[in-house]
Amino acid sequence: MNFDPFTRRLFFQRSGIALGSAAIASLLREDAAAAGTSSPLPHFPARARRVIYLCQSGGPSQMDLFDHKPKLAGRFDQDLPESVIKGQRLTTMTSGQKRFPVAPSAFNFQQHGQSGAWVSELMPHTAGIADRLCFVKSMHTDAINHDPAITFLQTGSERSGRPSFGAWLSYGLGSLNENLPAFVVMTSATITNGQPLYKRLWGSGFLPTEHQGVRLRGSGSPVLYLNDPPGLSRTTRRQILDDVASLNRLHLAEGDDPELRARIAQYELAFRMQESVPEITNIEDEPEHTWKLYGEAARQRGTYAAHCLQARRLVERGVRFVQLFHRGWDQHEHLPRDHRRQCLDTDQATAGLIIDLEERGMLDDTLVIWGGEFGRTIYCQGKLTKDNYGRDHHPRCFTMWLAGGGVAAGTTHGETDDFSYNVARDPVHVHDLNATILRLLGIDHLRLTHKFQGRNHRLTDVHGKVIEEILA
Secondary structure (H helix, E strand, O other): OOOOHHHHHHHHHHOOHHHOHHHHHHHHHHHHHHOOOOOOOOOOOOOOOEEEEEEEOOOOOHHHHOOOOHHHHHHOOOEOOHHHHOOOOOOOOOOOOOOOEEOOOOOOEEEEOOOOEEEEOOOHHHHHOHHHEEEEEEEEOOOOOHHHHHHHHHHOOOOOOOOOHHHHHHHHHOOOOOOOOOEEEEEOOOOOOOOOOOHHHHOOOOOOHHHOOEEOOOOOOOOOOOOOOOOOOHHHHHHHHHHHHHHHHHHHHHOOOHHHHHHHHHHHHHHHHHHHHHHHHOOOOOOHHHHHHHOHHHHOOOOHHHHHHHHHHHHHOOOOEEEEEEOOOOOOOOHHHHHHHHHHHHHHHHHHHHHHHHHOOOHHHEEEEEEOOOEEEEEEOOOOEOOEOOEEEEOOOEEEEEEOOOEOOOEEEOEEOOOOOOEEEOOEEHHHHHHHHHHHOOOOOOOOOEEEOOEEEOOOOOOOOOOHHHEO
């Protein structure tokens, strides 16, 4: 008997699709390997198994939060020396200013913990966990405006269309729980207005669409179309999915379509999420001790505090990458007032998350990242008074911190100049940070690639080096 080899190959590759997502995931990994992409297995022993990324959208002011510059108090309203600016690019919002007056921070700083980390009075709860954190004060980036900068932070490119960090991890490592997605996103409600957040920040780019982030909503149904339509039983729903899968397999027999295979996998995952998501999002069973950690705001859906608690529940149940976006850090005016509001929104819940993970024995293999797309200028934008000022975007230096997951706790890496304007020691580019995060997850950033439009792409493009000094 003669067999059509293409049909026979399809039969052996696709016959397991209807048996469940485990078989589907296995096939997808085999297809990726056959296509010449990198191995989904870790390249090194992993120090972290999962990530919670607390993205503070808008550009938190490093010199008002973590980068203490006490000598600037005597330079109030003095012009920032040209030797510091060095002809660097400025935004159109301040490039036309006649003066660049120095605006020292209006807030008090103190050293905390055995590490002696400097933390502003705005973040008393974060100050209390200073010895668990690794501060990177020498971050710098390429973009000077919000959308390209946050796109660059999340995808490694200022241009849209590239896979997000979480999508790369889903592609390379997969999920730890077949009933939940590998990558979940939450965007919190804010007191102050913030820059818009676009779906591409958690998109899959040119990777198969199954790797894009699944967004949990802060109101209504946690996930769109999670519930069955009225009058439709679970048994009927299962039969419909099986019939749709059969039709899709007929299409696959006509020619291999990665997106069609991804759609089959997503249908199956969505069906299982109807059982798993309600249990995760129902946080009412948390003990009183937990509410004290995260604060009363955690009881209100959609808040940053509620999402921090939700993030712990997600990683506890096997979600690989959880991304929280909190907007509102873009203060071109009234920075002291609005940064105070932002910190009241976020400080306790952020610290509570770290303590909660540690108490549950999860911090050692959970990497937590805090930071925005860039920093702020030391010079004032607009009118300057002792207790009121605004700051422009500043990509030349800013601060981020990491905790758990194999980073050196109680340390500070890098240093800025006396004006918190340029990196003075140990610069860390966004590509370097991303390469380091991947290394903590057991991945060589040079080897996690996907071929698209004729070349192998990676998260760090053609750049990036691991910052060995911040590894534990």
